[in-house]
Amino acid sequence: MYEELKKEIVDVLKFMEIKGLNHGRSGNVSVRIKGVDHVLITPSGLPKASLSTEDIVVVSMSGEVIEGSRKPTVELPLHTAIYASYNYFNAVIHAHPIYVTALAIAREPLPPVIEEAVLYVGGEVRVAEYAPFGSRELAENVVKALEGRSAAILPNHGVVTCGKNLEEALEVLVLVERLAQSYILSKMLGKITKPPDEVIKYLSELFRRRVLSLE
Ligand SMILES: [Zn+2]
Numbered sequence: 776m777y778e779e780l781k782k783e784i785v786d787v788l789k790f791m792e793i794k795g796l797n798h799g800r801s802g803n804v805s806v807r808i809k810g811v812d813h814v815l816i817t818p819s820g821l822p823k824a825s826l827s828t829e830d831i832v833v834v835s836m837s838g839e840v841i842e843g844s845r846k847p848t849v850e851l852p853l854h855t856a857i858y859a860s861y862n863y864f865n866a867v868i869h870a871h872p873i874y875v876t877a878l879a880i881a882r883e884p885l886p887p888v889i890e891e892a893v894l895y896v897g898g899e900v901r902v903a904e905y906a907p908f909g910s911r912e913l914a915e916n917v918v919k920a921l922e923g924r925s926a927a928i929l930p931n932h933g934v935v936t937c938g939k940n941l942e943e944a945l946e947v948l949v950l951v952e953r954l955a956q957s958y959i960l961s962k963m964l965g966k967i968t969k970p971p972d973e974v975i976k977y978l979s980e981l982f983r984r985r986v987l988s989l990e
């Protein structure tokens with residue numbers, strides 16, 4: 776089932792490795808099929824950039840395996856909790872890119888310092904409250920941090936990005952990592968400025984309309 780979407784997931788995993796957005800066995804990617812509520816998700820453990828379409832598991836929203844011989848990622852509850860809470864997201868990427876992870880270690884949110892980012896993320900990228908990886912508590916905390924946003928930082932861990940499709944979730948991941956890099960560099964320069972509040976408000980309103988129109 777869903778051979779084309781599985782191929783898309785496999786390609787995204789390779790892209791993430793090449794671009795330094797993820798590495799080795801870490802990270803996981805899923806796509807939700809609306810209507811039937813099937814979720815295509817990466818397996819636990821294996822090096823992600825060398826996965827093939829047969830390694831992608833199809834699960835139900837309650838987590839039971841429908842197709843595939845692999846064990847789904849330990850972060851499955853994180854993915855299904857996001858889909859259950861936010862009807863407008865159909866793709867979730869979790870990764871450990873260097874710069875966002877640096878903010879995750881500092882437990883520092885990523886402020887909306889670049890106008891473009893507000894359009895794609897909705898505002899400040901919040902840091903979820905801490906909970907161990909793979910836990911239901913982490914899933915709940917991330918869902919909270921994602922309210923009105925398409926990305927959230929997982930403390931001492933990494934990042935989650937979401938979209939109406941995989942392409943959009945990947946776009947958000949690339950943007951958030953670049954934004955984190957620029958933000959950290961600007962902090963080293965010692966001066967942080969933000970776009971005017973009314974610009975942030977206008978752009979976040981555009982984001983909300985674009986996201987909510989998908990419901
Ligand atoms: Zn992780």
